[in-house]
Amino acid sequence: MSPLTLRGLTLRNRLVVAPMCQYSVTGGVIGDYHLVHLGRFALGGFGLVLVEATGVTERGRISHADVGLWTDEQIPGLARVADFLHAEGAAAGIQLSHAGAKASSRRPWDGGGPVTSENARPGEDPWPTVGPSATPVGPGWPTPSELSVDGMTEVREAFVAAARRALTAGFDVVELHAAHGYLLHQFLSPLTNRRTDGYGGTRENRMRFPLEVVEAVRAVWPAGSPLFVRVSSVDGSRDGLTLEDTVAFARELAARGVDAVHTSGGGLGNGWDHPIGYGYQVPFAARVRAEAGVPTVAVGLIVDPHQAEAIVAGGSADLVAIAREAQDDPNFALHAARALTKGAYDDYPVQAGPRLATRDQLLDRIGPWTGPDPVQVEDRSA
Numbered sequence: 001m002s003p004l005t006l007r008g009l010t011l012r013n014r015l016v017v018a019p020m021c022q023y024s025v026t027g028g029v030i031g032d033y034h035l036v037h038l039g040r041f042a043l044g045g046f047g048l049v050l051v052e053a054t055g056v057t058e059r060g061r062i063s064h065a066d067v068g069l070w071t072d073e074q075i076p077g078l079a080r081v082a083d084f085l086h087a088e089g090a091a092a093g094i095q096l097s098h099a100g101a102k103a104s105s106r107r108p109w110d111g112g113g114p115v116t117s118e119n120a121r122p123g124e125d126p127w128p129t130v131g132p133s134a135t136p137v138g139p140g141w142p143t144p145s146e147l148s149v150d151g152m153t154e155v156r157e158a159f160v161a162a163a164r165r166a167l168t169a170g171f172d173v174v175e176l177h178a179a180h181g182y183l184l185h186q187f188l189s190p191l192t193n194r195r196t197d198g199y200g201g202t203r204e205n206r207m208r209f210p211l212e213v214v215e216a217v218r219a220v221w222p223a224g225s226p227l228f229v230r231v232s233s234v235d236g237s238r239d240g241l242t243l244e245d246t247v248a249f250a251r252e253l254a255a256r257g258v259d260a261v262h263t264s265g266g267g268l269g270n271g272w273d274h275p276i277g278y279g280y281q282v283p284f285a286a287r288v289r290a291e292a293g294v295p296t297v298a299v300g301l302i303v304d305p306h307q308a309e310a311i312v313a314g315g316s317a318d319l320v321a322i323a324r325e326a327q328d329d330p331n332f333a334l335h336a337a338r339a340l341t342k343g344a345y346d347d348y349p350v351q352a353g354p355r356l357a358t359r360d361q362l363l364d365r366i367g368p369w370t371g372p373d374p375v376q377v378e379d380r381s382a
């Protein structure tokens, strides 16, 4: 897994920790939990660690427990994380998000779906949501208010202000969240965008607001720093966004200085009416990369170092993002490096690698543990 340079940033390898909401903060301010949760991926050898969906406004949060960047008070906690990632050789990225009509949700372990006055935790009342149209994101979801053009300008400026704060916090990469049924995806998808003005109807019109947000953020994000956009390459159902729509969007993103398109999927259209399996979204990354001429990040059930290596070597994507497997094995990138370099510990933190190498020499001498005896020592009398 070779390094990759995007603008002025060189990533030490192609493995990315995908954004993963932890629903574990109060008032959008992160603390020790996130330092440890994210820091272990830097110690684990990943090239780029993306902080989870981070609300650009309080009402744009998915839940009461999201990370936020809508006030300056939220900067120091994130700066502490970015500093730690840098100290351990990883680049620091952050996903900026507005949940739109999917805001005011419950934590997954509380049952997910919208907060209601009946199911709300004490002090965590539901709030009214906004969307491109007064169209719920699915059955059981509340009807959002249609954003006015002034309201859209406020959202756009909130993305810009959050990007500036991310810069102050020391982040190298901003990823704009235009996937998984959240606000920018709601504009892109014909399933949720029923506007009759210049921001709805044709594909060109549905792309207009997301592209305005991209342009505004690119204008304040430093020329030497990469900007990513995460997309749902296809909607869950086949009557929504298609891969052709996403290729067209990706071309426009590339023309506006976006450095990588992170090709996820779904979030609108109830479920997933497409094939599912290991690497099931890799073909999206490959097609966007080939047809829009933009670097891509592949994601989705990538669980093995050789699988990840083949995605890059085969030209399907420039980067490989890992979510659940990274939670299960925060050292995934170190294990991948060993698997692909025949066992060297060179990429391990210096506090661990050399001692593991000498332990291996010992283990080679004494052979594998054969169990169940708790003590098996060398017979030195022979």
Ligand SMILES: Cc1cc2nc3c(=O)[nH]c(=O)nc-3n(C[C@H](O)[C@H](O)[C@H](O)COP(=O)(O)O)c2cc1C
Pocket: 018, 019, 020, 021, 022, 052, 053, 095, 177, 179, 180, 230, 264, 299, 300, 301, 302, 321, 322, 323, 324, 325
């Ligand atoms: C706990 C958890 C939280 C997630 N939160 C986010 C998020 O904040 N933003 C996002 O774009 N995707 C989010 N996702 C989706 C992942 O980034 C990823 O696309 C998905 O899990 C598929 O990759 P995997 O098979 O490696 O887990 C989340 C996934 C998980 C498991």
